[in-house]
Amino acid sequence: EWKFWRTQPVTPLGIKVAKGKNGPIEENKHIEQLKQEPYELPDGFSWSEINVSHDEQLKELYTFLNENYVEDNDNMFRFDYSMPLLQWALCSPGWTPKWHVVIRHTESREIAGFYSAAPIKIKVYDKELPMIESNFLCVHKNFRLRRLTPKLIAELYRRVNLSGIFQGVNTAGVLLPGVVGKCLYWHRLINVEKLLSVGFTQLGRRMTLQMMKEMYQLPKTTRVRGFREMRESDIPKALTLLTQYLKTFDLSPVLTQEEFQYLCQNRPNIVRSFVVEQENGEITDFVSYYHLLTTVLNHQQHKTLNICYLYYYAASRTSLSDLINDCLVEAHKSDCDVFNALDVMDNRKFFRQLKFGEGDGILNYYIYNWQCPRINSEKIGLLLL
Numbered sequence: 001e002w003k004f005w006r007t008q009p010v011t012p013l014g015i016k017v018a019k020g021k022n023g024p025i026e027e028n029k030h031i032e033q034l035k036q037e038p039y040e041l042p043d044g045f046s047w048s049e050i051n052v053s054h055d056e057q058l059k060e061l062y063t064f065l066n067e068n069y070v071e072d073n074d075n076m077f078r079f080d081y082s083m084p085l086l087q088w089a090l091c092s093p094g095w096t097p098k099w100h101v102v103i104r105h106t107e108s109r110e111i112a113g114f115y116s117a118a119p120i121k122i123k124v125y126d127k128e129l130p131m132i133e134s135n136f137l138c139v140h141k142n143f144r145l146r147r148l149t150p151k152l153i154a155e156l157y158r159r160v161n162l163s164g165i166f167q168g169v170n171t172a173g174v175l176l177p178g179v180v181g182k183c184l185y186w187h188r189l190i191n192v193e194k195l196l197s198v199g200f201t202q203l204g205r206r207m208t209l210q211m212m213k214e215m216y217q218l219p220k221t222t223r224v225r226g227f228r229e230m231r232e233s234d235i236p237k238a239l240t241l242l243t244q245y246l247k248t249f250d251l252s253p254v255l256t257q258e259e260f261q262y263l264c265q266n267r268p269n270i271v272r273s274f275v276v277e278q279e280n281g282e283i284t285d286f287v288s289y290y291h292l293l294t295t296v297l298n299h300q301q302h303k304t305l306n307i308c309y310l311y312y313y314a315a316s317r318t319s320l321s322d323l324i325n326d327c328l329v330e331a332h333k334s335d336c337d338v339f340n341a342l343d344v345m346d347n348r349k350f351f352r353q354l355k356f357g358e359g360d361g362i363l364n365y366y367i368y369n370w371q372c373p374r375i376n377s378e379k380i381g382l383l384l385l
């Protein structure tokens with residue numbers, strides 16, 4: 001068991017790390033000590049590249065992920081990252097095509113595997129260091145059980161190490177060595193009728209459709225005075241608020257203004273950000289969410305769910321429930337079917353009041369080549385796309 005993970009610098013499952021321990025598992029290596037050539041692949045597969053700035057290549061990657069990426073436990077739903085969302089997620093500041101790792105089936109040239117990374121500064125407990133965040137690890141359904149995943153992981157870190165970075169963060173639904181935190185998904189139903197029809201949720205006991213619709217109804221307009229879309233000129237103030245808040249967590253990004261602007265400025269159908277402006281012009285609160293479609297597998301009528309995910313926020317004046325409530329109103333206006341949030345940060349403080357319910361999905365957080373005690377979900381302040 002764990003034939004690959006036993007060769008990697010990760011804390012084995014079931015090992016409890018002592019309080020106060022917080023550092024690398026393996027020392028940084030000099031460039032000359034690192035493997036200079038790519039890992040060997042099984043016969044029939046070869047390393048390849050992809051240029052996601054070219055729409056044709058982006059489309060190929062989009063289709064690959066749309067058909068092969070993460071599904072829920074019961075294989076009823078699969079993530080459907082749109083082309084613009086993918087391009088945005090893959091090209092955050094500091095990105096490089098070297099870290100968009102592709103394996104192709106040599107004969108057919110089709111994509112057999114993919115893994116990506118981008119640089120980010122991470123604070124873990126009391127230490128700040130440059131890491132990568134990796135995402136979109138995926139092997140084609142027809143090429144599973146051929147040990148391509150270990151190759152993708154090892155090759156990605158080989159290239160990252162050659163750039164002088166030796167730690168990375170990522171998330172996964174499955175439980176693996178190197179885990180530092182476990183989070184749960186919560187859901188705020190919006191389009192009740194559609195969610196029932198596709199089996200995303202069931203009719204509550206002793207409830208009719210009408211009752212359930214009424215229960216989840218949302219007002220047409222926002223109610224926090226001064227709540228409005230974030231503009232470019234709000235960015236420095238919103239970042240100050242967020243930076244203050246993120247400091248309070250044991251795992252969080254340390255964002256430059258360029259990164260914050262890239263991640264949180266309004267982009268239609270990708271991310272939306274809002275602020276609360278007081279009458280004196282002061283910006284006191286900030287909240288954002290991103291749009292990620294989900295394919296409904298095997299359904300006659302509905303092919304896709306429009307899902308919004310709570311992203312970064314920071315509230316200094318408005319109560320969190322009021323802020324997120326207005327966020328729900330906005331999501332509803334943009335035709336969102338369900339609003340998702342993890343039980344990270346202070347999210348548990350508004351779940352009950354805003355009628356979120358616990359989902360059946362888990363999201364585990366990982367740090368590669370790092371040893372530290374486990375972090376509770378409410379001490380996690382990092383969100384990956």
Ligand code: EN5
Nearest residue numbers: 071072073074171172173185187200201357358359360361
């Ligand atoms: C990225 N690096 O499981 C890796 N979603 O709860 C990403 N469940 O949508 C890894 N199974 O609970 C992502 N409805 C891992 C997550 C993969 C996707 C996933 C879960 C999250 C999900 C839904 C549908 C379940 C369908 C059957 C769910 C019930 C919600 C309901 C709300 C109201 C109160 C009762 C429960």
